[in-house]
Amino acid sequence: MVTPYSVAPTDRRRVVSLFSRLRKPGGQESPLPLYDELRSMGDVVPAPWGGHLITSFGLSDQVLRDRAWRVTDNEWAARQGQGTRWSAPSSRQIGQTLVRLNPPHHTMMRRSVGNMFDRRALGDIRISVEKTTDRLVGRLAEHLRDGVADFVSLVSEELPVRTIGEWMGLPPADFPLLRDLTHAQVFTQELLPTPSQLAISDEATVTLHQYFAALVRERRRSPGDDPVSQWLRTWDELEPDRDRADEAVYYLALLVVLAALETTSNLLSTMAWLIAEHPRQMGWLRAHPQDIPGAVEEVLRYDPPIHVVTRVAGDDMTLAGIDVPKDETVHLMLAAANHDPAQYADPHIFDIRRKVGHLSFGGGIHYCVGAPLARMEATALLTALLRKLPGLSVHRDPQWAPRVAFRRMTTLTVSDSASARVPEQAGPRDL
Ligand code: HEM
Incomplete structure (x- = not known):
């Protein structure tokens, strides 16, 4: 059978070297040439640690939508044996949450939350998001009157935790703790976590467990209108065993907080960086605010917060002519797929008027539950920045944590002065 995808024999050492560069600060500062190099090896590239890396948009989209490809649930994890990253307590906890459940467990859990951020829910949240955004951008503007400021700590690390924390009715005094725990916990979801990263993640998991188990107990004692109380009511109808109902709600609350914080913070930081550099x-967006949602989509395509998601073959499968035995992994390189020249014209050009889709929220049955909320926060923030800080400029190149799957910008020093440095990245399509 002729396949439109390319699969070539690969030099293992070249792939190892590429990933070692990708996880270093320099690689995180400029990952696109590395993804180009990876794509030049084929649409399906054998991973040196086992399984395959998928670089094309078409194949990634196909795998996400095909239920024969499954997530790495705890039964699969147990088959990998003891002493692997999959047996770490932090990994086993995440293995009980929606994002790592397969049908039929996934179906029941996902149905129980319904459309969490439908139009009505978003309408209620929008008012408080816009207020918070105005306050944060106002505070940033004050700092910038005295010189430069860090956009990440002042704005993008703050908005998501305040948004999700207020929505879930959590005490604001807990927000810094939740943010720190999320940064630590996410290591277990990285592509190749080291033993010391897993230890950090395991430690954070213990505290997260105590926190969210106590939250569920408290909402049992005094239920309200908040989402956790609502999930308890739903689960009491689905599950006669009270402890199991509480456990299901615990895993929902845990995942929603973990899934919402770093990802959205990173989207907001990347958005401020890319917009200020163009x-x-x-200027176009200030004159055409109706294009702001399109600009948010282009930021998501250009540099997604999650660069890799993983699936396993549910059976012996064939992908682009390659045999993939049951249980073997494929890593979908979402950022590479979002820059696939077969899908996008001039993929490395940041162009807010593209109007094309991307894979940054995944696809198929695990499509991100929080996508409407993340989009709304980004739209509110960009609107406020354009109005209140039209002279926002990048003062110093941003820095990133040495990760591969979960991208994290750690600092973005910005200024709002006429002396701001000339952007280096304004390309020919910078309108
Ligand atoms: C820019 C921000 C975000 C990005 C880029 C993002 C990305 C993703 C991706 C790629 C997946 C699918 C993972 C997979 O298929 O293995 C996912 C799933 C999920 N996301 Fe998000 N996410 C974001 C924000 C949020 C927010 C704000 C929430 C909650 C308030 C959230 C909740 C979830 C949940 C619960 C799932 C699991 C869905 C399932 O497995 O059925 N996410 N997200």
Whole structure:
């Protein structure tokens, strides 16, 4: 059978070297040439640690939508044996949450939350998101009157935790703790976590467990209108065993917080960076605010917060002519797929008027539950920045944590002065 995808014999050492560069600060600062190099090896590339890496948009989309490809649930994890990353307590906890459940467990859990952020729910949240955004951008503007400021700590690390924390009715005094625990916990979801990263993640998991188990107990004692109380009511109808109902709600609350914080913070940081580095497109958006949601989509495509998601073959499968035995992994390189020249014209050009889709929220049955909320926060923030800080400029190149799957910008020093440095990245399509 002729396949439109390319699969070539690969030099293992070249792939190892590429991933070692990708996880270093330099690789995180500029991952696109590394993804180009990986794509030049084929649409399906054998991973040196086992399984395959998928670089094309078409194949990634196909795998996400095909239920024969499954997530790495705890039964699969147990088959990998003891002493692997999959047997770490932090990994086993995440293995009980929606994102790592397969049908029929996934179906029941996902149905129980319904459309969490439908139009009505979003309408209620929008008012408080816009207020918070105005406050945060106002505070940033004050700092910038005295010189430069870090956008990440002042704005993008703050908005998601305040949004999700207020929505879930959590005490604001807990927000810094939840943010720190999320940064630590996410290591277990990285592509190749080291033993010391797993230890950090395991430790954070213990505290997260105590926190969310106590939250569920408290909402049992005094239920309200908040989502956790609502999930308890739903689960009491689905599950006659009270402890099991509480456990299901615990895993929901845990995942929602973990899934919402770093990802959205990173989207907001990346958005501020890319927009400030493209002043002509920034000017276009000020004159055409109706294009702001499209600009958010282009930020998501250009540099998604999650660069890799993993699936396993539910049976002996064939992908682009390659045999993939049951239980073997495929890593979908979402950022590479979002820059696939077979899908996008001039993929490395940041162009807010593209109007094309992307894979940054995944696809198929695990499509991100929080996508409407993340989009709304980003739209509110960009609107406020364009209104209140039209002279926002990047003062110093951003820095990233050495990760591969979960991208994390750690600092973005910005200024709002006429002396701001000339953007280096304004390309020919910078309108
Ligand atoms: C820019 C921000 C975000 C990005 C890029 C993002 C990305 C993703 C991706 C790629 C997946 C699918 C993972 C897979 O298929 O293995 C996912 C799933 C999920 N996301 Fe998000 N996410 C974001 C924000 C949020 C927010 C704000 C929430 C909650 C308030 C959230 C909750 C979830 C949940 C619960 C799932 C699991 C869905 C399932 O397995 O059925 N996410 N997200």
